[in-house]
Amino acid sequence: MKKNGLLSRAFLAILFLFLYAPIFVLIAFSFNDSKSNAVWGGFTFDWYVQLFQNRTVLGALQTTLLVSVLATLVATVVGTAAAIGFSSMKRRPRSLFLTVNNIPLTNADIITGVSMMLLFVFAGQALADFSGWLNSQEWAVNADLWFDFGFSLSFVTLLIAHITFDIPYVIVSVQPKLRQLDPNLAEAALDLGATRLQAFWKVVLPELMPGIVNGMLIAFTMSIDDFVISYFTAGSQASTLSMVVYSMVRRRVSPEINALSTLMFVAVLILLVVINLRQARQEERRKRQALRS
Amino acid sequence: MRNKWLAAPYVGWMALFVVAPLVLVVVYALTTRDGSFTLDNFSNMLQYTSVFGRSFLLAGIATVLCILLGYPMAYFLARERGRLRSMATLLIMLPMWMNFLLRTYSWVFLLERNGFFNTLLSSIGLPKLDIINTEAAVVLGMVYNFLPFMVLPIFSVIVKIDHRVIEAAQDLGANSVQVFRRVIFPLSLPGVLSGVTMVFIPSVSTFVISRLLGGGMSMLVGDLIEMQFLGSAYNPHLGSAISLVMMVIVLVCMGIMNRFGEGEEEAVLL
Numbered sequence: 001m002k003k004n005g006l007l008s009r010a011f012l013a014i015l016f017l018f019l020y021a022p023i024f025v026l027i028a029f030s031f032n033d034s035k036s037n038a039v040w041g042g043f044t045f046d047w048y049v050q051l052f053q054n055r056t057v058l059g060a061l062q063t064t065l066l067v068s069v070l071a072t073l074v075a076t077v078v079g080t081a082a083a084i085g086f087s088s089m090k091r092r093p094r095s096l097f098l099t100v101n102n103i104p105l106t107n108a109d110i111i112t113g114v115s116m117m118l119l120f121v122f123a124g125q126a127l128a129d130f131s132g133w134l135n136s137q138e139w140a141v142n143a144d145l146w147f148d149f150g151f152s153l154s155f156v157t158l159l160i161a162h163i164t165f166d167i168p169y170v171i172v173s174v175q176p177k178l179r180q181l182d183p184n185l186a187e188a189a190l191d192l193g194a195t196r197l198q199a200f201w202k203v204v205l206p207e208l209m210p211g212i213v214n215g216m217l218i219a220f221t222m223s224i225d226d227f228v229i230s231y232f233t234a235g236s237q238a239s240t241l242s243m244v245v246y247s248m249v250r251r252r253v254s255p256e257i258n259a260l261s262t263l264m265f266v267a268v269l270i271l272l273v274v275i276n277l278r279q280a281r282q283e284e285r286r287k288r289q290a291l292r293s
Numbered sequence: 294m295r296n297k298w299l300a301a302p303y304v305g306w307m308a309l310f311v312v313a314p315l316v317l318v319v320v321y322a323l324t325t326r327d328g329s330f331t332l333d334n335f336s337n338m339l340q341y342t343s344v345f346g347r348s349f350l351l352a353g354i355a356t357v358l359c360i361l362l363g364y365p366m367a368y369f370l371a372r373e374r375g376r377l378r379s380m381a382t383l384l385i386m387l388p389m390w391m392n393f394l395l396r397t398y399s400w401v402f403l404l405e406r407n408g409f410f411n412t413l414l415s416s417i418g419l420p421k422l423d424i425i426n427t428e429a430a431v432v433l434g435m436v437y438n439f440l441p442f443m444v445l446p447i448f449s450v451i452v453k454i455d456h457r458v459i460e461a462a463q464d465l466g467a468n469s470v471q472v473f474r475r476v477i478f479p480l481s482l483p484g485v486l487s488g489v490t491m492v493f494i495p496s497v498s499t500f501v502i503s504r505l506l507g508g509g510m511s512m513l514v515g516d517l518i519e520m521q522f523l524g525s526a527y528n529p530h531l532g533s534a535i536s537l538v539m540m541v542i543v544l545v546c547m548g549i550m551n552r553f554g555e556g557e558e559e560a561v562l563l
Binding site for chain 1: 296297298299300301302303304306307310311312313314315317318321362365366369370372373374380383384385387388389390391392393394395396397398399400402403409437440441490494495497498499500501505515518519522523529532533536539540543547
C-alpha cells in the first residue's frame with residue numbers, strides 16, 4: 001500500500017476534528033463564567049467547586065460507579081465461567097447458547113430495556129401479590145419487612161440489567177483465548193502433580209487473562225456509558241449520571257455536568273496514557289531480551 | 294479444563310433475564326389490558342407507518358454516510374505507519390468516554406442559529422444555515438455518534454490483511470486501483486458488514502438523538518416506543534407490538550445482508 005498523501009491526511013484531520021469538536025466545546029464551557037452555554041463570559045473554576053456541593057450529581061456519580069463496578073465484577077466471573085463451560089459443550093447446545101448470548105449484543109438497546117422493564121413490572125406485581133398473601137395468613141410476620149433489605153429495589157433491577165448486557169461482552173472476548181488454549185498445557189500440569197484447581201489457577205487462567213481483562217474493560221465502558229437500558233430499568237429511585245443529564249438536557253444543562261465529564265474524560269485519558277506507556281516499555285524489554293538470547 | 298456445568302449459572306441467568314423478557318414482549322403484544330387475546334395492537338400500528346418509514350430512511354442515510362466517511366478513514370489509518378496507526382483504535386474510542394448525551398447535546402451549541410458554525414459562516418460572508426431541529430440534524434447526530442462503530446471493524450479487518458497478498462497482486466501487474474478494487478476491498482467486506490449492523494440498529498431505534506437534535510419534530514420508532522412505556526401515551530401492549538415489529542424488520546434486514554456476506558460470521562468486535 002502507498003503512503004498517505006496530503007489529501008488523505010487532510011481528510012483524516014477533518015474527521016478527527018468532527019469526532020472531537022463537541023468534546024472541546026464541553027471542556028471549554030466547563031471553564032465558562034456564564035450560566036448560559038451559548039456565550040463566553042470569561043474563565044472560571046466555579047463549576048468545579050460547585051460540582052462537589054451538588055448532591056444530585058454526586059449521588060448519581062456514586063450510583064453509576066457502584067453499579068458499573070459491581071456489574072463488571074459479576075459479569076467477569078460469571079462470563080468467564082460460562083465461556084469455559086460453553087467451550088466444553090457439544091456443538092449443538094453450544095451454538096444454541098451462543099445464539100441466545102448474542103441477543104443482547106445485536107438487539108437494539110431500547111428493546112433490551114423495554115423487555116426487562118416488562119419483566120420487572122411483572123415480577124414486582126407477583127411479589128406484591130405474594131407478600132399480600134403472606135400478610136393475610138395469620139402465622140406470618142409482616143412480610144413487607146422481608147422485601148425491605150435496606151436498599152431500594154430500583155438499584156437491584158438496574159444492577160441486574162447491567163450484568164445482563166455486560167456478560168455477552170466478556171464471553172465474546174474470552175472465547176478467542178479459549179480457542180487458542182493448548183489442551184496439553186493443563187494435562188501437563190496435572191501430570192506434574194498439580195491438582196485440578198492448581199492447574200486451573202496457575203496454568204489455564206493466566207493464559208486466558210488478556211481476554212478476561214479485555215472483556216472486563218469493555219463491560220465497564222458499556223456500563224458507564226449506558227443510558228437507554230438504565231432509563232427503562234432503574235425505576236424511580238435510583239438514577240445514574242446519564243439519567244441526570246437526560247433530565248437536565250430537557251430543561252437546561254448545568255455547567256457542573258460539563259465540569260464532571262471533563263474530569264472523567266481527563267481521568268480516562270491519564271489511565272490510557274499510563275497503560276500505553278507500560279505496554280510500550282514491556283515491548284521494549286521483550287525486544288531487548290530477544291536480542292540478548 | 295472441561296466442565297460444562299460452569300456455564301449453568303449463566304444459562305439460568307439467560308433464561309430468566311434474556312429469554313423470559315422477550316417472551317413477555319410477545320405476550321404483551323398479543324393481549325389487551327385485561328389479558329385477553331387480540332391482534333388490535335398490530336392493526337393500530339398502521340397509523341404509524343410514516344414514523345417507521347422516516348426511521349428506516351434516516352437510519353439508512355446515516356449508515357450510507359458512515360460508510361462513505363468511515364471506509365476511507367479506516368483505510369487511510371491502516372495505511373499510516375508508526376504512531377498514528379498504533380494509536381488509531383484508541384483515538385477513535387476516546388470520544389466515547391465522554392457521556393453520550395452530553396456529546397450529542399453539545400452539537401446544539403455548535404449548530405444553533407447563533408452558534409459556532411453560523412458565526413463562522415457569516416464571518417466569511419456565507420448565509421446562515423438552520424440545521425438544528427431538522428431531520429438533517431438528526432442524521433448528523435447519528436453519523437457523529439455511530440461513526441466509530443463503522444471505522445473500528447473496517448480498520449481492524451484491513452490491518453489484518455496479509456501484506457504478501459497485496460505484493461502478489463502488484464507482482465502480477467495490478468496497479469494501485471486494481472489492488473484496492475480486487476484485493477483489499479473484497480477482503481474488508483466482513484468489516485463493512487459488521488459496521489453496518491453496528492450503525493444501523495442503534496440509529497433506527499434511537500429516541501435520544503431525535504429528542505435532542507430534532508427538537509421533537511421528527512418522531513422516530515424509538516420515540517414511539519419510549520412514549521408507550523414511560524411517556525404520556527402509556528400503553529405497554531402497543532409498545533410491545535411496535536418493538537416486536539421493529540425487531541423482526543431489523544432481523545430480516547440483517548439476515549438478507551449477511552446472505553451477501555456469505556457466512557462471514559466472525560465477530561469483528563474491536
